[in-house]
Amino acid sequence: MAGVAPRIDVERVIADLRELDRRTGGPDGARRVAWGQEWRAARGFVAELLAEIGVEPERDEAGNVWAYLPGEAEPALALGSHVDSVPSGGWLDGALGVMAAVGILRAWAQSGRRPPRTLALVDFADEEGASFGRSLLGSSALSGTLDPEAVAGLRDPEDRTLAEALAENGVDLARALDAGRRRERLAAFCELHIEQGPVLEAEGLAVAAVGGCAGVERRRLRFSGQASHAGTTPMDARRDAGLAAAETALAVERVAREHGGVGTTGALALEPGIATAVAGVAELVVDLRHPEAGELAAMLDEVLGAGDAAAAGRGCGLTSETVWRIEPIPFDAELVELALQAARRSGRGSPEVLVSGALHDAAEVARTMPTAMMFTSSIAGISHAKEEDTVEADLAVAIEAFGDLAESALEANLGSRRRSDQT
Amino acid sequence: MAGVAPRIDVERVIADLRELDRRTGGPDGARRVAWGQEWRAARGFVAELLAEIGVEPERDEAGNVWAYLPGEAEPALALGSHVDSVPSGGWLDGALGVMAAVGILRAWAQSGRRPPRTLALVDFADEEGASFGRSLLGSSALSGTLDPEAVAGLRDPEDRTLAEALAENGVDLARALDAGRRRERLAAFCELHIEQGPVLEAEGLAVAAVGGCAGVERRRLRFSGQASHAGTTPMDARRDAGLAAAETALAVERVAREHGGVGTTGALALEPGIATAVAGVAELVVDLRHPEAGELAAMLDEVLGAGDAAAAGRGCGLTSETVWRIEPIPFDAELVELALQAARRSGRGSPEVLVSGALHDAAEVARTMPTAMMFTSSIAGISHAKEEDTVEADLAVAIEAFGDLAESALEANLGSRRRSDQT
Numbered sequence: 001m002a003g004v005a006p007r008i009d010v011e012r013v014i015a016d017l018r019e020l021d022r023r024t025g026g027p028d029g030a031r032r033v034a035w036g037q038e039w040r041a042a043r044g045f046v047a048e049l050l051a052e053i054g055v056e057p058e059r060d061e062a063g064n065v066w067a068y069l070p071g072e073a074e075p076a077l078a079l080g081s082h083v084d085s086v087p088s089g090g091w092l093d094g095a096l097g098v099m100a101a102v103g104i105l106r107a108w109a110q111s112g113r114r115p116p117r118t119l120a121l122v123d124f125a126d127e128e129g130a131s132f133g134r135s136l137l138g139s140s141a142l143s144g145t146l147d148p149e150a151v152a153g154l155r156d157p158e159d160r161t162l163a164e165a166l167a168e169n170g171v172d173l174a175r176a177l178d179a180g181r182r183r184e185r186l187a188a189f190c191e192l193h194i195e196q197g198p199v200l201e202a203e204g205l206a207v208a209a210v211g212g213c214a215g216v217e218r219r220r221l222r223f224s225g226q227a228s229h230a231g232t233t234p235m236d237a238r239r240d241a242g243l244a245a246a247e248t249a250l251a252v253e254r255v256a257r258e259h260g261g262v263g264t265t266g267a268l269a270l271e272p273g274i275a276t277a278v279a280g281v282a283e284l285v286v287d288l289r290h291p292e293a294g295e296l297a298a299m300l301d302e303v304l305g306a307g308d309a310a311a312a313g314r315g316c317g318l319t320s321e322t323v324w325r326i327e328p329i330p331f332d333a334e335l336v337e338l339a340l341q342a343a344r345r346s347g348r349g350s351p352e353v354l355v356s357g358a359l360h361d362a363a364e365v366a367r368t369m370p371t372a373m374m375f376t377s378s379i380a381g382i383s384h385a386k387e388e389d390t391v392e393a394d395l396a397v398a399i400e401a402f403g404d405l406a407e408s409a410l411e412a413n414l415g416s417r418r419r420s421d422q423t
Numbered sequence: 424m425a426g427v428a429p430r431i432d433v434e435r436v437i438a439d440l441r442e443l444d445r446r447t448g449g450p451d452g453a454r455r456v457a458w459g460q461e462w463r464a465a466r467g468f469v470a471e472l473l474a475e476i477g478v479e480p481e482r483d484e485a486g487n488v489w490a491y492l493p494g495e496a497e498p499a500l501a502l503g504s505h506v507d508s509v510p511s512g513g514w515l516d517g518a519l520g521v522m523a524a525v526g527i528l529r530a531w532a533q534s535g536r537r538p539p540r541t542l543a544l545v546d547f548a549d550e551e552g553a554s555f556g557r558s559l560l561g562s563s564a565l566s567g568t569l570d571p572e573a574v575a576g577l578r579d580p581e582d583r584t585l586a587e588a589l590a591e592n593g594v595d596l597a598r599a600l601d602a603g604r605r606r607e608r609l610a611a612f613c614e615l616h617i618e619q620g621p622v623l624e625a626e627g628l629a630v631a632a633v634g635g636c637a638g639v640e641r642r643r644l645r646f647s648g649q650a651s652h653a654g655t656t657p658m659d660a661r662r663d664a665g666l667a668a669a670e671t672a673l674a675v676e677r678v679a680r681e682h683g684g685v686g687t688t689g690a691l692a693l694e695p696g697i698a699t700a701v702a703g704v705a706e707l708v709v710d711l712r713h714p715e716a717g718e719l720a721a722m723l724d725e726v727l728g729a730g731d732a733a734a735a736g737r738g739c740g741l742t743s744e745t746v747w748r749i750e751p752i753p754f755d756a757e758l759v760e761l762a763l764q765a766a767r768r769s770g771r772g773s774p775e776v777l778v779s780g781a782l783h784d785a786a787e788v789a790r791t792m793p794t795a796m797m798f799t800s801s802i803a804g805i806s807h808a809k810e811e812d813t814v815e816a817d818l819a820v821a822i823e824a825f826g827d828l829a830e831s832a833l834e835a836n837l838g839s840r841r842r843s844d845q846t
Binding site: 198234245250273274 | 618619620621622625637639641651652653654655656657658660663665666668669670672673676679680685686687688689690691693695696697698699700701702708710712746779780781782804805806807
């Protein structure tokens, strides 16, 4: 496959990322929080890079930025990610995918040739949901799953509503779903991202194809026992909600291992929460993830069963409510296969297709068109922190492999395989 | 034994308790917080009751109130407890012991006879430590274990120092230890209190002798793992501090059962404490209690060993610090035997000597002179809450039994058995 497309200037892509970090990051990490000044500055830098290659960015009704490099055919192959970050975030999360896309457009623009299919760069708005708690905002507007009315009143820590923040950025939230019209010009979407986990680093690999995003079941379990005095309540007379939660947390771990998924109990609150009282109430948030819907459902069943048993064994009650859930989202089999081949050709790619445990814009886009992702390694798996980093040699391999995937995708027969609209 | 002493008017004691509750309690419970206006009102009511029987209360240098009814011999038998409460507290905690003592003084005063030994009523100041976090304040001044300099700067929620609060009540904290001189006039101390636990109610008993206060080892265990993403961190790559703490909390329960003590893990804090992150840090406060020092030490050893094992098994570090500790405090064997006999004679007394899992003024007094306590039942074991209550028939039996104990103690040969001063 290699040789047809112009070669990406990988060093330039990495230099662009470092310049972005210099302009919008600092000792406390990246500050490109969506709808804020540093985010606009980051987008301004991307616009400068595009202007340099003669491409003019456009903004859609949801605040996503698009840039098209015309090719021999339509619809376009879209490449991109997001430049917004969490507060005190990392320099690569999202930015890597946007800068890699800029690098691919640049390579074609400077080659003097037209790509076999139009290339569309996309920088999705507010992937992180850092201020308002609604992640994947721009990409869900594209896919049509966003409910503008339901999110309009969300407030940031400064008590500004989401609708107000968008309006300050020239975006009318009520019209955000009109961004979905962009899908008509698109055949497929590919996104390069950091893994944000430790798997590739542990295996000494630089890049991997990603087969989809795991489904998530997030439940809040409330155990109700009886608060009582730590000194005067014999062990046999206790109804300790905290210990029921502790047993359940350990069951979550066991169930996740048995099913090959992940299960996390990172939020636990005890009431009254003091050393001298048996906990009368314990609220445990359980986060379960698995790439297969059936396995995920089985995990949830087993965890709720373990919770019921732990509660009953201690004379406690248990209620649960869904905090959030999403079905597993598989990517396009053919594009994933192309990504796997590109990873293999890199010489440092994973022989396995990974599953993303985190959500990405690609998960939203995959609802409506063929989509795939590639991951590069993350040092110690750290992300959403100033320490977020990737060994530069791995970054270079991954950017090159992503260019290789784009080349394959440009030449694949994608136009006829678009999914029907789901809005 | 019965028949020598005048009979207590038990109904009057209960009526006094109800009047105190009417004056200084309400829909949210008792409001007799030490050093505040309602506490002074409660003490004013006790002074009224004493005036009615011709006894004038005195205040010592620590703010404890004393009232003496002269008898045939000295040193005196002290009876009492404390009238201060926690905010939104119960009507009986502390008040029961003071009103029962008033009832015994009243019975002698109205009998026209002198008791065989002087009776001293004591209402200790700030038993609860509700505002400043230092419990047993007045009784530890009496026993000499109080360190005035160490507590002078403690602050209440209104940012007032303990020294300031005492000064507003006419007490010079720097001179508080002078209260210890009162010990010279005392032979022994007996205190009636509610159990604040469920044992007597569960056995259908009204009253019990108390053999001492359990020792306490309270440790803060800090597990340090690695915070990481709930979706992207495989189970095998996790260092989950929260699960290490959960395992340890369950071990605390097991160890307490095995040793016949109690162990509580009512305070647990996870960091970052969010659903989408594996806990990188978990702080667990362990509260262990046992009446025997050797058993308590063994419990602590085993719990720390279990914590180390839980941490090591998950790649976490563990540090621990002592939050608070106190040795078990046994009461006087002879007085406890008299209390046990009085309980038995009541017809509804426990055949066993209980251990107090909570601390009481008697624990401080016991350091310096023969001391014993009696407990009456607590409905559902609830205390430090407006729901705190005791079946009235049990209250009556317990007040009568406490009077019986006082009668036995008045006639016992206590004077030669005072412990040497420990200040």
